[in-house]
Amino acid sequence: MSEVQLILRSTRVITPEGMRPAAVAVSGEKIAAVLPYDAGSPAGARLEDFGDDALLPGLVDTHVHVNDPGRAAWEGFSSATRAAAAGGVTTLIDMPLNSVPPTTTVDHLDLKRNAARGRSHVDVGFWGGAVPGNTKDLRRLHDAGAFGFKCFLLHSGVDEFPPLSPPELAEAMGEIASFDGLLIVHAEDPHLIESAPQQAGPRYADFLASRPREAENTAIEGLIALARRLHARVHVLHLSSSGALPMIAAAKREGVRLTVETCPHFLTLTAEEVPDGATEFKCCPPIREAANQDALWQGLADGTIDCIVSDHSPCTPDLKRFDTGDFAQAWGGISSLQLGLPAVWTEARARGRSLEDVVRWMSTVPAELAGLSGKGAIEAGRDADFAVLAPEDTFTVDPASLHHRNQVTAYAGRTLHGVLRSSWLRGRRIADHGTTTEPTGRLLERQRSA
Structure with missing residues (x-):
């Protein structure tokens, strides 16, 4: 496993094999490994422990x-x-x-x-x-x-x-x-x-x-x-x-x-x-x-x-x-x-x-x-893209809190389950409790066959 800079840990990680406690090791922009929950952190790696919040692929x-x-x-x-x-x-x-x-x-x-x-x-x-x-x-x-x-x-x-x-x-x-x-x-x-x-x-x-x-x-x-x-x-x-x-x-x-x-x-x-x-x-x-x-x-x-x-x-x-x-x-x-x-x-x-x-x-x-083979799952080799969700928590939709250019929504006033704690793009946190960072997204092209 290449040098790991970041460990994301949760009691509920959604992997292709199902939900389980796990520690997700990130090296650079990629998922290096999905480890047991109690695996120790490599020297120098930063640990982000999300407790019972669910860790989903972005x-x-x-x-x-x-x-x-x-x-x-x-x-x-x-x-x-x-x-x-x-x-x-x-x-x-x-x-x-x-x-x-x-x-x-x-x-x-x-x-x-x-x-x-x-x-x-x-x-x-x-x-x-x-x-x-x-x-x-x-x-x-x-x-x-x-x-x-x-x-x-x-x-x-x-x-x-x-x-x-x-x-x-x-x-x-x-x-x-x-x-x-x-x-x-x-x-x-x-x-x-x-x-x-x-x-x-x-x-x-x-x-x-x-x-x-x-x-x-x-x-x-x-x-x-x-x-x-x-x-x-x-x-x-x-x-x-x-x-x-x-x-x-x-x-x-x-x-x-x-x-x-x-x-x-x-x-x-x-x-x-x-x-x-x-x-x-x-x-x-x-x-x-x-x-x-x-x-x-x-x-x-x-x-x-x-x-x-x-x-x-x-x-x-x-x-x-x-x-x-x-x-x-x-x-x-x-x-x-x-x-x-x-x-x-x-x-x-x-x-x-x-x-x-x-x-x-x-x-x-x-x-x-x-055809985005690097996206869509938490497993080794994929991009380190994640969403951290509190599944049991609720919120009421306030259009003024939305980042859409125009705050018009059919969901106004509805109470929804699932509060988004944070989002991560290639190992970097890009949103934290609704506040976003500077834009670092990339422009993607269709992946060509070998």
Whole structure:
């Protein structure tokens, strides 16, 4: 074992083998070993003893809209990554849209990296975008280190990131499959959305009716068929409709190269509790009923759903249209980057799930999805990225305490289990009881095969 500078000790360390008392030895930026709890500290090594607070691998959030450059008033790399660090997220991957320009060419990727460089408190990677007319740019983005490619099947909400038509989707998926890249998809069928009742106003029931679950189900059915035909790797973003679970499970059993995520808000919030006019709850696809939520949790338990990521999609308060409470006009997006871990843990523990489950869904599997072999687990050779959590402690969400650029959250006033004590990035403490240090995050690229 190489020279150890730091020992992190806890009675509850979440390792790939389960939770146990352990001492984690850190050498430089890496985990050198996971030792017995009562192992002595090497000479010169600093000991951090967390008692009964749980030591988790740092979370990996592969679905974050930072919006910088171009819409930094919505969110920026400094504020987003500070919030991530304060919430136990030590690695995030930024979505290609809502920034101006979107990440659809290598030049645009360079602009995005320049916006993040020196301002990121956690490690940051970047998705590319697949839009009409940029098929020729996809391999170049892949070679430049983009982690994969996002596309929409209907209007994205911003004009500079248009959706793919069915022929364009097949073209993009075929091109991405040719170099074994990953296509990640906002899966809602545009025709079913257009034919649904579109009633403006403050009633949440009207908004929910405008985004029927059949739109998700039909879009996912089409993706499965296309992925099967092209032998492509496809990832379904922010699954909201439990109605798609049987076909997803069948496709996986068949060997279709399909993965699926869901989000904290779909697992912790329900349509029945959304007040009319409360547009902080608007997202697309929408928060659905309690029975649907129960089925999503079952999908996580049986492995049909692979992981949980935030889909942190903020905006300025005026775009939420609090003046009118009109769900049809309000920006769709939930801000939860800092709150995802306690929100999910609160509901998970109530349903009898373990911290080990939460770590698998929010750290290990997202790291695997992105191909980040150095992240996602507490074991020798991985990056020394950690989150220290007091699982039984509670707090009440105060929007003013959040590091998000705009303190708008659907979790305001909620009491959550799981207080984040500190976060560590490559052996260095980057957040301590909500206070963050200077930015030391690195810009990540997709790891190339040997």
